[in-house]
Amino acid sequence: MSPSAVADLALQGQEPAASHSKAIRPSNGHSNSNGTKPTTKRTEFLLDRNLHKSFPLVVGGKGNLLYLADGRTVFDATSGAAVSCLGHGNPRVIEAISNQIKTGVPYLCSSFWSSEIVEELCKELINSTQGKMKRVYLIGSGSEAIEAAIKLARQYFYESDPNSPRVNIIARESSYHGNTIGALGVSGHVARRAPYEPFLMDNVHHVSACYAYRQRKDGESDASFVARKAAELEAKFQELGPETVIGFVCEPVVGAALGCVPSVPGYLRAMRDVCHKHGALFILDEVMSGMGRCGTLHAWQEEDVAPDLQTIGKGLGGGYQPIAAVLISSKIVNALLNGSGQFVHGHTYQAMPVQAAAALEVQKIQREENMLQNVQTQGAYLEMCLKARVGNHPNVGDIRGKGLFWGLEFVKDKATKEPFDPRLAVAQRVHDTAISAQFNMTMYPGTGTADGYAGDHVILAPTYICTKADIDHIVDVVEGVVNQVFQKMAGL
Ligand SMILES: Cc1ncc(COP(=O)(O)O)c(C=O)c1O
Structure with a gap:
């Protein structure tokens, strides 16, 4: 991306990045339809996608943000599974x-x-x-x-x-x-x-x-x-x-x-x-x-x-x-x-x-609202920032994608592209760390990237309404998560 394009991006209206971690929760406090406060407890009647994990309850959403029953606010950097392209709670669609x-x-x-x-x-x-x-x-x-x-x-x-x-x-x-x-x-x-x-x-x-x-x-x-x-x-x-x-x-x-x-x-x-x-x-x-x-x-x-x-x-x-x-x-x-x-x-x-x-x-x-333009602009900015901030990390083998659809492939050895042992569940660790109360952001994990069995990647697929400040936040979190996960793994 040219320096002038970067300057253009900087001129677009943005909210301060700090607003992501201190998102304002809607004033209705997400009461249930019967007016009671939402429960944080699961009933165990739903056959979850993974019965060895406990998925938190989400009680509301607005724009890029999801509100959890336990009081947390999570930034949805993946639009769910690359679905919620307009973000959550769009009043016109509702x-x-x-x-x-x-x-x-x-x-x-x-x-x-x-x-x-x-x-x-x-x-x-x-x-x-x-x-x-x-x-x-x-x-x-x-x-x-x-x-x-x-x-x-x-x-x-x-x-x-x-x-x-x-x-x-x-x-x-x-x-x-x-x-x-x-x-x-x-x-x-x-x-x-x-x-x-x-x-x-x-x-x-x-x-x-x-x-x-x-x-x-x-x-x-x-x-x-x-x-x-x-x-x-x-x-x-x-x-x-x-x-x-x-x-x-x-x-x-x-x-x-x-x-x-x-x-x-x-x-x-x-x-x-x-x-x-x-x-x-x-x-x-x-x-x-x-x-x-x-x-x-x-x-x-x-x-x-x-x-x-x-x-x-x-x-x-x-x-x-x-x-x-x-x-x-x-x-x-x-x-x-x-x-x-x-x-x-x-x-x-x-x-x-x-x-x-x-x-x-x-x-x-x-x-x-000409959102394809925003996908192209913020997508180019996301690519540039990801490559600048984590592209040289020894365990980030490849950063690839298009528009607002980007993948990071993790490798044990950058020179040989050798993947990690699947038993280390690297992509899952990255996801779990990102979604934890420390980082409060989604990253979509995948495995089998290298040969169907071994290989790890995560997908970022932000909403089409995301701003430059949102991208800055996403990249800050990606860098923090990647550094933390691989530092911890090196200490194992
Ligand atoms: C390329 C592609 N095709 C088909 C599907 C299946 O879609 P669904 O999960 O809505 O059945 C998916 C889901 O991720 C997909 O990514």
């Missing part, structure tokens, strides 16, 4: 949801009806692709979106030939596409697949990820690296028989599995070309990296590589409603129009007006 509920139709059966708000959301989404995608399939979660995308991809070929030999999907190692059996089958996330391997589809095949930090050869240019990846995909098509391949699925920027690893420039286009050469579909999973997270509304827009099918989620509804979608290009829509006219799929909770009301308002706010 009002839009409430107004929709008051119409009496938060839910409608999507086999019988549509509604104005759903139509408006779909128009907003299609317009955001400059017409490169033609229809929207609304659904409740990212995993459901991937399930729908792979079924729609298969049906695209089935429409013209019920005996179509196209039954294989190519996806990538070190990827995460969701936890339902189909979505997990597409994923290349070793740890999440392990218990369910016997259930998972055997018609999904994996090629390597596009992971420059660990895969680029000495002196290898972007073009040569991309050519190597395209050759690998081509070889996989040949191995399976090109006429058997439905399509190739990838995340433009790998989220949970690798920690914000962007595609090397030219990669997406090269992979799409291989798919199209063989009449197969190019499918992008933008559930985590899309909807503005990487600085363009759709990650593919940076290099204008529109896919045939695209999944979105997380930032679509910004956490105000569970909503995700598949964006569908004209060739697939036309195959349905010219064929059965019916996607053989569906869920009870799909295209719900209340989901659409939330997502539409989130998208309108983002557009009207």
Whole structure:
């Protein structure tokens, strides 16, 4: 980033960084709906994501901050799991949801009806692709979106030939596409697949990820690296028989599995070309990296590589409603129009007006307030500060990302990139330290980064409303946490 750009950032209106640690709690004191003070005790009736841990109770949120029942205020530097892009408690979104509920139709059966708000959301989404995608399939979660995308991809070929030999999907190692059996089958996330391997589809095949930090050869240019990846995909098509391949699925920027690893420039286009050469579909999973997270509304827009099918989620509804979608290009829509006219799929909770009301308002706010500009500006500042403050740390192997989506990969040895022993649970230590009462900030941990088993990273994914002062706070905490965790580990 140029010095003038840094100066520009400094001129933007900021609140003092000190306000983060002394955040003002809302005056209502977060009473429960029955007026009693919130309890700090857990009931032990919820099957937590980890039964060996006790997750604190959150009683409220505002902007970047979460308020805990034990009195703490935590800075949400990850927007949950890269979800709450507008921050917490946005009054416009809350009002839009409430107004929709008051119409009496938060839910409608999507086999019988549509509604104005759903139509408006779909128009907003299609317009955001400059017409490169033609229809929207609304659904409740990212995993459901991937399930729908792979079924729609298969049906695209089935429409013209019920005996179509196209039954294989190519996806990538070190990827995460969701936890339902189909979505997990597409994923290349070793740890999440392990218990369910016997259930998972055997018609999904994996090629390597596009992971420059660990895969680029000495002196290898972007073009040569991309050519190597395209050759690998081509070889996989040949191995399976090109006429058997439905399509190739990838995340433009790998989220949970690798920690914000962007595609090397030219990669997406090269992979799409291989798919199209063989009449197969190019499918992008933008559930985590899309909807503005990487600085363009759709990650593919940076290099204008529109896919045939695209999944979105997380930032679509910004956490105000569970909503995700598949964006569908004209060739697939036309195959349905010219064929059965019916996607053989569906869920009870799909295209719900209340989901659409939330997502539409989130998208309108983002557009009207030009938040993509803020994602780009604060993202560039975050990159610069992270690299300056922890880039030289001996255990920070790589800092990579885009927009407001940044990953730090930790290594035992910076020169050899040797990962830590997984038993040391380094990423979890970093997360636990960050979220402790000493630092009060979220950092999203991930493991298996190096080879599926070993390797540690954390993700930072601040809200799109974050300011320069917020970034300064995040980087102060990151530096403090990283120094403390590795100093303690050195003393073990
Ligand atoms: C790229 C990607 N695809 C799909 C999913 C699954 O989404 P969900 O958890 O909403 O089912 C995720 C979740 O993290 C994701 O990151």
